[in-house]
Amino acid sequence: MPAAVRLTNVVKRFGALEVLKGVSFEINTGEVVALIGQSGSGKSTALRCINRLEAIQDGSIEACGHRVEDPKLDLRALRRDIGMVFQSYNLFPHMTVAQNIMLALRRVKNMPKDQAYEIAEQVLANVGLSEKIDNYPEQLSGGQQQRVAIARSLAMRPKVMLFDEVTSALDPKLTGEVLRVMEDLARGGMTMIVVTHEMGFAKRAANRVIYMHTGKVWETGGSDILSNPQTPELKEFMAEEL
């Protein structure tokens, strides 16, 4: 089975600063991969390169059959297949929860309004927020907003979902509800790449863990590498995380 996402020797620079120094990894369909590392290790950047929020200078990225680094790539087609959830929820504040979810369905998939509304109801039920469908984002807690953000991406039926530190901005009390939704998604077979600091989530839900350090893939393996780190850098990282 072809890989869902494959990075090969990806190099990414911000001006003079080289953030990704030749990153290669593969994610298969149905896999849940946790991408961990210190700030500055390049993990968020690598994630953002996958759906072309950042452009790479060298190497190649293949995602759901699209050649991401190709300048002639149909961006909208790529982003229909890859969903992304961010650290700060990025819900559109001037729209209700329903309108937030329906926007891309109507504009990108040209769906009629009532069909889009039905899908909105479905995905909201999946994340357990059916009753909030007509509320505005500011009426929701941080955890609820993040779950709506996940629902909004899910509504587009992506093949791969990217998560960029989605619980880092939340109160510790609220991370649980978001992680539960993500674990449900994982069990349902969604292909997920999760940049996270939540080691508990990584142990429970991830099939594989990729540890990045100074812009390179430093160590990979099953979630057991979290309890049994092989490289000294990962040992040190895990010690700090606890």
Added chain:
Amino acid sequence: MQYQFDFGALVPYWKDFLSGALTTIEIALFSVIIGMGIGVACAIARRSNLTILRGIVGVYIETVRNTPFIVQIFFIFFGLSSIGFRLPIIAASVFAMVINVGAYTAEIVRAGMDSIHPSQIEAAEALGLSRFQIYRDIILLPAIERVYPSLSSQFILMMLSTSICSQISAEELTGVANNIQSNTFRSLETYFVVALIYIAITYLMRAAFFGLGLIAFPRRRRLGLGL
């Protein structure tokens, strides 16, 4: 004090006062609508990647904002007359006003657009929305909502500067006042009445903007936020 106030002398001219007020409102209305359109277009142009477009629009905005309106309207009206384009006075007034209002509106709207957090735009991009769709659904309405008080104030100021159009003989409220006071010699009374009418028009405009805001921004209405 020898002066006897005589407001009675103004009564026969009530129709002129009304017509002047209506002309003022008419000029202001056209200028707001067209000026808003130009302003939004210029704001978007100022944010574009094309340096030339940004530069041209920038020159337009800075020139208009750093020169007096009376000089602009003289330049346009008498200038065009001198090369054979004798515009009707109201049209010339609206034309000059629109050029003026467009520049001020552009800056206000651009500030509003710049205040939309880049993460909003990123989220929209990640959902696959096109640049045009992002402007239309994510940037435009929230930007205008944020700068709505500034915009309303600006438009009210603009209505007040329609009085300058009297200098090219426009028959708006100030022009009418000039005519009446030269006929009746009751200058103080005339300008006093006209001042009251202008104040009334500003209240009218404030109410209209408030109502418009309630219609255009349903979120504020439903959450009970002020405007």
Added chain:
Amino acid sequence: MLGAFSTNHLFYLLNGLLWTVVLSALAFVLGGIAGFFVMLARVSRFRWLRRTALVYIQIVQGTPLLIQMFLLYFGLGVFGIAVPPLVAAGLGMMVYSSSYLGEIWRGAVESIAKTQFEAAECLGLTRWQALRDVILPQALKIATPPTVGFLVQLVKNTSLASVVGFLELTRAAQVINNSLFQPFLVFGFAALFYFCVCYPLSVWSRSLERKLNAGRR
């Protein structure tokens, strides 16, 4: 065509520009003093004072500057006071400035947190001392960018003094145009001169604003 417009005309315009600057400075200083008192009235403890100042501001900001100048020009005339155009224009601009500057400065003062006032009063300072030593120095910094921005408006609005006959830049341009009939050229130069005064002020105001926001973080 350019032959008819001589350096004499240019100097006439520059002379007008000089008077524009003089009128602006006069309006700013006098209007500033009056505006300071307007601001004090707006933040005063006495409700009637606050109300009066508010009404004053709403009237001045609710009527065109041109009408205000006419009212002063003709108004003072009927009371037997012969008003030279400079006085009428100056008075009109002073009233206009006082209301806008008063509001700008009130905004700056009110943006200084109430806690500052409370802290000062807890130390035993009177309300006036608190204002003078604690609030105003801080408000000064915040008020500077919008005040400079207003200066641009002020200079542009002196152009209306031309209508009551004061010989500033716009009037000078009108006079020249009435003899030369070259409006694009004459008013073009006038616009250029206004631009040369206003644009640097606009740029300065924006840079002050940026520095203020950077410092605030």
